[in-house]
Amino acid sequence: xxxxxxxxxxxxxxxxxxxxxxxxxxxxxxxxxxxxxxxxxxxxxxxxxxxxxxxxxxxxxxxxxxxxxxxxxxxxxxxxxxxxxxxxxxxxxxxxxxxxxxxxxxxxxxxxxxxxxxxxxxxxxxxxxxxxxxxxxxxxxxxxxxxxxxxxxxxxxxxxxxxxxxxxxxxxxxxxxxxxxxxxxxxxxxxxxxxxxxxxxxxxxxxxxxxxxxxxxxxxxxxxxxxxxxxxxxxxxxxxxxxxxxxxxxxxxxxxxxxxxxxxxxxxxxxxxxxxxxxxxxxxxxxxxxxxxxxxxxxxxxxxxxxxxxxxxxxxxxxxxxxxxxxxxxxxxxxxxxxxxxxxxxxxxxxxxxxxxxxxxxxxxxxxx
Numbered sequence: 001x002x003x004x005x006x007x008x009x010x011x012x013x014x015x016x017x018x019x020x021x022x023x024x025x026x027x028x029x030x031x032x033x034x035x036x037x038x039x040x041x042x043x044x045x046x047x048x049x050x051x052x053x054x055x056x057x058x059x060x061x062x063x064x065x066x067x068x069x070x071x072x073x074x075x076x077x078x079x080x081x082x083x084x085x086x087x088x089x090x091x092x093x094x095x096x097x098x099x100x101x102x103x104x105x106x107x108x109x110x111x112x113x114x115x116x117x118x119x120x121x122x123x124x125x126x127x128x129x130x131x132x133x134x135x136x137x138x139x140x141x142x143x144x145x146x147x148x149x150x151x152x153x154x155x156x157x158x159x160x161x162x163x164x165x166x167x168x169x170x171x172x173x174x175x176x177x178x179x180x181x182x183x184x185x186x187x188x189x190x191x192x193x194x195x196x197x198x199x200x201x202x203x204x205x206x207x208x209x210x211x212x213x214x215x216x217x218x219x220x221x222x223x224x225x226x227x228x229x230x231x232x233x234x235x236x237x238x239x240x241x242x243x244x245x246x247x248x249x250x251x252x253x254x255x256x257x258x259x260x261x262x263x264x265x266x267x268x269x270x271x272x273x274x275x276x277x278x279x280x281x282x283x284x285x286x287x288x289x290x291x292x293x294x295x296x297x298x299x300x301x302x303x304x305x306x307x308x309x310x311x312x313x314x315x316x317x318x319x320x321x322x323x324x325x326x327x328x329x330x331x332x333x334x335x336x337x338x339x340x341x342x343x344x345x346x347x348x349x350x351x352x353x354x355x356x357x358x359x360x361x362x363x364x365x366x367x368x369x
Contacts, residue, residue, distance in 0.1 A: 010298020023049030050249035061201020077156035193262035200273035232275025304341035
């Protein structure tokens, strides 16, 4: 069940995680430096990096169109879902345990049972009238990833027309979420318009597969690919200057208000998908090679996403001790986090994946999500 590795996907993962680092380091890292973020006053640039999560969701949708055809039998849903869990859970659970221990024994903070349950189960089964944050803060986005993979697993059981079924199901769920005044956190989650971002990614994946079958690449297609990158990036960048009257970057806004989640899916999800498609097709039609270090950084993007909060905090305290400025911090924090995440990936994440692959006898795929 292997597929040719699309290295531009790894580049996109690097871009996505870099945006998230830029967001969190700019907001929290500058506080640890005890200085004002010089970029905070430039329109909405300081919170714009949250769009990296939307790009991640589109990437996940895209990759599923490459991976899912390998699971052709109805019984393969177990292999598919197991593979996804092996990719996500071991490292996430390990870091959840370490974070909880740090909270309890170092910072003398309590860890609630609800936070622990949310971290273990992902779905907000026990959230009462408001969403509970997982122990590892970025775990909220993994809940949507797990939900998306669950939907795919369900439709794999039924076999045929999986993409059509997914598009219909996601559309109906979103319509329900936008039409009815839902109060239950679980129902809000299940009907969240953020699911559309995975659907946008799947659409891009199906377009890519059609282009990939072409034996001749004309100039018109090349122009469209370049335009896709330019248009997507432009639409993404416009939101630095123009935002709604609510916190577009806030996960709590996204979780608690389906109308706001729909707005975000449109103004951040659509441009991210367009940009993603352009980058991936650029590699294909122009035969561009992605340098190995960026491919490796893309491989390590999941590790980076989970541990970057600790890394930028360490760098911030180091810069404060050395009396280095906020400008140098903001310039260097992304490569600092990415480089150390590569080391962490090779030593920890990859080891865990190989270990669990061996235990459960699951073949390693070329493209991993």
